[in-house]
Amino acid sequence: MSSYLLEVRNLSTRFFTNQGTLHAVEDVSFNIRAGEIMGLVGESGSGKSVTGFSILGLIDKPGKITSGEIIFKGQDLSKLSPKELRHIQGNRIAMVFQDPMMTLNPVLRISEQMIEALQAHEKINYSNARNRARDVLGATGVPSPESRLDAYPHQLSGGMRQRVALAIAMLNKPDLIIADEPTTALDVSIQSQILAEVQGLVRASNMALIWITHDLSVVAGIADRLSVMYAGRIVENGGISEVLDNPRHPYTSGLIGSLPGNSAPGTRLQQIRGLAPNMFNPPKGCTFASRCDFATAECHNQPELMGTHAHAFRCFNPVGNPALTEQEIKP
Ligand SMILES: Nc1ncnc2c1ncn2[C@@H]1O[C@H](COP(=O)(O)OP(=O)(O)OP(=O)(O)O)[C@@H](O)[C@H]1O
Ligand SMILES: [Mg+2]
Incomplete structure (x- = not known):
């Protein structure tokens, strides 16, 4: 069997709406091993949540997985019946939704929800x-957890609700957690802190974690791997230091350049010019070409993701130090 816990291969998910077909996720491939933390980074609308939903089989009409395989412990999840999938959801794979209230029941105390989640999967008495x-x-960093158990979700702050949702996801020690960061602009430092706390639990139980965020700095110091999404595609992925120290895709390089620590004090932050493409009618070629300083005629074609598990990117004119990457991608 493969050494990967999860292999996503050429996944495409589209929404067939009245306005046309929206290409939310296109040809996404990545692998993750047990115990690894992968940051999935990209701007709003790039397809991060839809990727998570697709893995869990939670794409409903008008959406559909139009191609690809999702191999989890050797089994293709995209081929399972709804009943088989339900067994895997919440048991072997858990998702923490962008809106924690999708997980939390507003009329039940935290204790009731957590105890119910535990008792659904194992014989364990109340106390x-x-x-x-x-x-x-x-x-997960909830202070005075004993008294918080008796709270209702609305009595907690956004960050606390997210921690509770993470705690519920981790209760049954699933093999994989997909955690989607709340949109309600939580402080970046709070997100990093929550991720750092979760990291301890994940490591202790050898769980794999996909942490979805629009902010690279949240995952930069904590994740083992990084996947960068742009307009429905993964444009670069690999080990965190491979990608951060030697970004090859101009979009990744721009993201890194726009982190506050990377510009001299007093200078303006670097920004990536232009807008993301319309996903109803994405360009045939590289979707980043119109914003890219390195685009050439070749970029009217769609580049494949090239490289290895250690470091791969989707670009005809990569930036950075090729020698470094070639060393890294030698088997
Ligand atoms: N149920 C749906 N029906 C139609 N389009 C959808 C649906 N869900 C998502 N989309 C579209 O799919 C694309 C990808 O959305 P997704 O939610 O995955 O983005 P995201 O990267 O998670 O963004 P954010 O950071 O804002 O959460 C977007 O264009 C979005 O409008
Ligand atoms: Mg999202």
């Missing part, structure tokens, strides 16, 4: 379940 719930809450 043991309550203790486990409290410990997991505490480990």
Whole structure:
């Protein structure tokens, strides 16, 4: 069997709407091993959440997975029946939704929701379940977890709700957690802190984690791997230091350049000019070409993702130091 826990191969997901076909996710491929943390980074609308939903089989009409394979522990999830998928959801793969209220029931206390989640999967009595719930809450950084157990979701701040949703996702020690960062602009430093806390739990139980964010700086110091999405496609992925130290795609390089720490004090932050393409009618060639300083005639074609698991990118005119990457991608 493959050494990967999850292999996403050439996944495409589209929405067939009244306004036309929206190409939300196009030809997305990546692999993740047990115990690894992968940051999935991209701007709003780039297809991060739809990628997560697709892995979990949660794409509903008018959406559809139009091609690709999602191999989880050797089994293609895209071929399973709804019943088989439900068993894997919440048991082996858990998702923390961008809106924590999609996970949390507003009329139940946190304790009831967590105990119910535990008892749905194993025989455990009330007081043991309550203790486990409290410990997991505490480990995700919820202060005074014992008293928070008795709270209702609306009594908690956005960051606390996200922590509770993460705690629920981790209760049954799934093999993979897909955590979508809340849109309600939480402080970047709070996000990094939550991720750092979750990292400890993930490592201790050998769980794999996909952390979805629009902000590269949240995952930069914590993830093992980084996948950068742009207009429905992964434009670059690899080990975190391979990508951050030697970005090859001009979009990734622009993202790194626009991080606050990367410009001299007093200078303006670098910005990537232009707008993302219309996903109802994406260009045939490289979707970044119209914004790219390095675009050539070749970019009217669609570049494939080239390279290896260690470092791959989708670009005809990569930036950076090719010698470095060639060393890295030698088998
Ligand atoms: N149910 C749906 N029906 C139609 N289009 C959808 C639906 N869900 C998502 N989309 C579209 O798919 C594209 C990708 O959306 P997605 O939610 O994955 O973006 P995202 O990267 O998660 O963005 P954000 O950072 O804002 O959460 C967007 O153009 C979005 O409008
Ligand atoms: Mg999203």
